[in-house]
Amino acid sequence: MRKRLLGFLLLSGLTIATAWAQTRTLSGVIKDASGKPIPGANVVIRGTTRGTTTDSQGRYTLSDVPANGRIQISNIGFLATEKTVSSGQTMLDISLTEDVSNLEEVVVTGLASSIKRSNAANAVSSVNADKLVGTTRPATLDNALAGKVVGANIVSNSGAPGGGVSVRLRGISSINLTTEPLYVVDGIIINNSQFNTGSGSRAFSGATTTSNVSSQDQSANRLADLNPADVENVEVLKGPSASAIYGTRANAGVIVITTKRGKSGKTKVNFGQDVGWAQALRFLGSSNWDNAKIDKFFEVYGISGYTPEDYKRLLAESNGRTWDYEKLAFGEKGMLRNTRLSISGGNERTKFFISGGLTDENGIMKRTGFNRNSLRANIDHKLSDRIDVSMSSSYINSSSSRGFLGNDNNGVSIGYNIAYIPNFIDITRRADGSYPTWEYTGQNPFEIIDRGDNLDRTNRFLQSGSATLYLMKKEKSTLKLLASGGVDFLLTENETYFPDDVEFQKQRANPGASRFTKNRSLYTYVQSFLTYNTSVNGLDLQSQVGALRNVQSLDLSWIQGEGLLAGQRNPLTAAVRTPDQFFQRSQDVAVDVSQEVNWKDRIIARAGVRFDRSSLNGDNTKWYAFPRANVAINLTRFDFFQSNIISQLKPRVAFGRTGGVPAFGNYFNSLGSVVYDGRLGAVAPTSVGLTSVGPETAQEIEGGIDIGFFNNRLSLEATYYDKTVFNLLNPFTLSPGTGVTSYRAFPVGNLQNRGIELALTANPVNKSNFNWTTTLQFWNNRSKITKLDIPEAYVGNGFGAFGRNRLRVGASPTAWYGTPIVNGQPTMYGDAQPKFQMSWYNSVRFLNNFDFSMLWHTSQGNYNSSLNLELKDEGGTSPDWGKDDDGDGIPNGADERLFGTPNNNTSYFIQNASAIRLREVALYYNIPKTAFGKLFGNTVQGIRLGVSAQNVLLFSKYFGYDTEASNFGNSATGFGVDLTPFPSSRRTFFHLSVDF
């Protein structure tokens, strides 16, 4: 018997502990419920760092186990168990229960710490590889998260190949800045920009009249580069109470992505092949014509290029033939192909995961598609007992061809153009290769499909690494230094091109247009944390202090040529050459301290504060404090709690503050350049930066309860949150007499988001030949402006009377407004954000070798500003154009729903986009080893076959290719404007997966 008095100087204070111990050796077998041994399970002596893992037979041996000590047994996929070793005991066999509600999963609590879910005080949603891409194969990670994260509104901007998805966690967190979450991959912040391509600019689709910046380029966000197949786990820190650890960039939440890593044991090789096709999910339809309709059509909507007589003549000439232009344009069966190869394994000291993936997807429109080739190597090495190092390396080459869709002023956008083409006019490509001119817009859409280019190519390196140094490893305490960091380097190049002899280009002063864009981004991130763990009087204490530095730089440039030499693409030889160059750089640093206290897993409390400074703030030296605190109480762990029914009862509450950095340049006062009399001149700006600009700050309090029944075969996670964003930055209009029109960014008000998140998980049937797991989720959110220091103002992009968002106290900043204007006030309509969402995930394993899963998702009460029907009405092609629903003798297409008719107002364009969707469905079959064992010797360990589909069914009355659409891309406000985007597709796959 030894007696020892230990005094520890903690970073947070001084505590004293006393401990006695008597020891012996303990051994046994760890098994699952069916009695099968579990290899690789962790067996640890509670309150110490000493432990072991079970061997392939599930056996373990532990020496120096104190009398009456407790040992903890854990393994992924099973609920952790704690057993007391009675005096004299040397053998202990333990059986583990399956962890249906993922209580054992580890969730992030700090930049260098984590906690198991059963002890977490935040409702952190996590999605593991199986849920992410185990059912089917969404092309991008954000798309794979849709419907799976309670509290998230994940919406595709269009159906274009290669992504373009907006993720909004717990409402919107800004009105002008980004409201996309921060993405962290293997510990480093990565770039998720949507780069401008120029496809929406004047020389191309003309969606915007300016030649340079365009918010209507319909580009993808760069998360598309990450191969979802490499991802082990995604954790979603939805609000400041959880994301406060990321400080000044975490207002919109943080998505923490962890890629797969090797495990010690036999080397595993997995080969996967998916083959499938994409097909248009919906068509808008068209309608037939007769002479009466032509007369009526021209009466209400005279169009240029044709007279009623032209139409009548063409109708007669068509001899009853019609052309379905939507099917001709969007009717391709796009081939989808995914190939994966991964090799993983290792030993006690070194583990590795190497993978390669090839994705080749064709769109539902000719000459569109998405390609991604990725390589990854994740290596972990135990240098010594005290030093662990790990490295994650990835190279990605991705490219896409997205066509020209959405808004347009040049007749280039395919969907927009087709909306105007009557089905009796033949504009299909002629046998001689020519394209008949569609006189109305002056451009034949099929010529654009065949000859226009809107391409992007990305080469990207993601490189991160970490080193853990155990400075002290003792019986009851450890001190470790974790240093980590990495680099995200990417170069995205865009090529947008129309030949000089494309119809609409021929009419331009300088026919032929090409633009080559280069977007170079370099993000570097380093952090260093000291973590001290100790156990004192039954309290597990963790103290942490650290610092980090986050540097981002962007170099965006393009050169555009208008008026190209015949057949030439290089803009350098063009008649009009326009160059552009933009640099951006920023640095953030932070220091963080935190303290966690865990009383026997009964009460777990954590508090911390992070101080951030950023070069994006007006004062680069100022530290902004972002505190956080939370507590969770596991009532079932208390001795007084005795229940055979309730297996978990955990009330929890969490608080946190975060920031949202100002946009680059918000404090700049920059001189403009002019040329006068051939000389270069400089002039003072007419809109100015705010030299004192600071971050938008968000504060959230979240409370909830986690309840588990019947050994957690049924569990409910219920959360309520209240998140307020202070000092929303918005342009601030000044007295024009000062000579300055506005501050570009000024704190003008506050925004509140409140909501409820419920997740019910059950394992109703758990038989050896039938196992059914189901998860039902419900979540809602209400956004509201609670303070506004400026007059009511429109915010975000939009098309005027077709609906705009507006800042109004007491109302949602994403609600639509428009005509009629009553007493100078526009009328308010529905909200672009849903009232609530629900999802229902099911996974069934039956007949031993079959897996069936499906995901249903509904979004209710969300409204789009939709121009789809308006375009079709203006073209006379809406399916119900000629019907007369209100019986007033005026056909629908010419009635008051048509913009410009006397009784028309915005209500006709704010359309309910509620939908019920079968997002994912799949059936897999694991071929029994007995069936092929002999065939391949013993090299093949498993073969899995399957069939799956994504975006299978969409139930909605909404008139559009999809209820999810955003003409202006990812934006805090002004999303949900739907203007003939790239149509969504249903994707069907066959799968083969072989384990060696």
Next chain:
Amino acid sequence: MRHTYKSLFVGSALLLSVSSCNFFEVEKVDDPNNPTVESVLNNASAAQIAQLGVGIQNVMRNGFTTQYQISGAIGREVIQSASTDNRYFTEILGTQPLDPAGIFFPWYNSYSQTRRQAEIFLLSAEATSNLTVEQKAGVRGFARTVQAFASLNLLNMMGNTGIRTTFTDLNNPGDLLRPGPFSNYETGLAYVKSLVDDGASSLDKSGAAFAFPMTAGWTGFTTPTTFRRFNRALAARVAMYQKDWATMNTALSQSFLDLNGSMTTGPTFRYSTTAGDATNPLFQNRNTSGAPIVVQRNFISEAEAGDTRLTAKTSRRTNPRASGNIPASEFEVFMYANNTAPISIIRNEELILMAAEVAVQQNRLADAVTALDKVRVAAGLQPLATAKPTVVGNQARLIDEVLNQRRYSLFYEGHRWFDMRRYDRLAQIPKDLPTHNVFREFPKPDAEVQWDARYK
């Protein structure tokens, strides 16, 4: 125990080694894409001063175009026959009160901005060690003159609604939130006079040359001494609106007035098709159908026969242009041969007419007739003694004649409406339709009303 302390020490040292001193520093990022205002406010280089000087000459062009168009419509010199927006020939012609939130205020922002931009030029020069005292005075003289030009135009449009005249420091960002109140027309004129006189006294101390290049439009006015003649011409305009005839007479004598000189002598705004420059915004092609600016019919019908100014400034349309139910105009404005033609700022013709006016007002009627005849003869008309003998020697009729000559000499150059207002003759302005009215001045723009209501 000792081991624990040692570990902590080593750990902290390691943490700090990663987190070396610079680790916690965040650079002050200046705009990498543009020079900053701060860079010129803190010891600007000679090159920066030169560029600001070119810049201010550039922005001095802003605002007057829309002023000419809008005041030209109110003064019934022209009709803006816009095909897409009938407010250009209804609201502006008085069919309804001017909408403070409407489309007729672009000049308001432009002039206000030019005034501030000139102030920053001035502040920049004062805060540098790279200019001599004389050169600093030169910048001040030029900047104040530009401010006087912009402010006088702004004030004349606003009339007795007035303008904001006090700014503690136009550059201090905080002060942008505290602009002074609106002053009435009289106080506004006193403010403009203080600007133009400060400009002149600074120019007196400016030595032989400016520290910045003078662009081609200022040929003949490129030194402080010669530029001061332009300043005094402007001062004469200010005095004219103040009806301070003695001061006006003195200012004219120090200006580039030359009774025997060319009518067109004077500085001009220049235009080009060079990228970054602007083309002549008042140039219009003949016989366009989109939004031609046509001549109000009375300007043609009330002209004296043989007045060459009609053919110099207008052109007969191939098809007369009606605007709404306003009777068609047969003539449209055609004052500039092409889109790079220069536009006169102040020219000798105006100075001669000012000399005539001040002579009438000071009861030097013979001098007035001499001056008026210079303009008449240049326009192809007979001298007054021949053409209008009853006018000679009649002070009241000579005033009429001055205004009449100003109408034709300074057509569509932003004078007619103000001339009729300062002589209280707005009622004499011809109205095409009974529903029309002639505004006296502009109301406060909505943005200013909002500002004062919220933040005053």
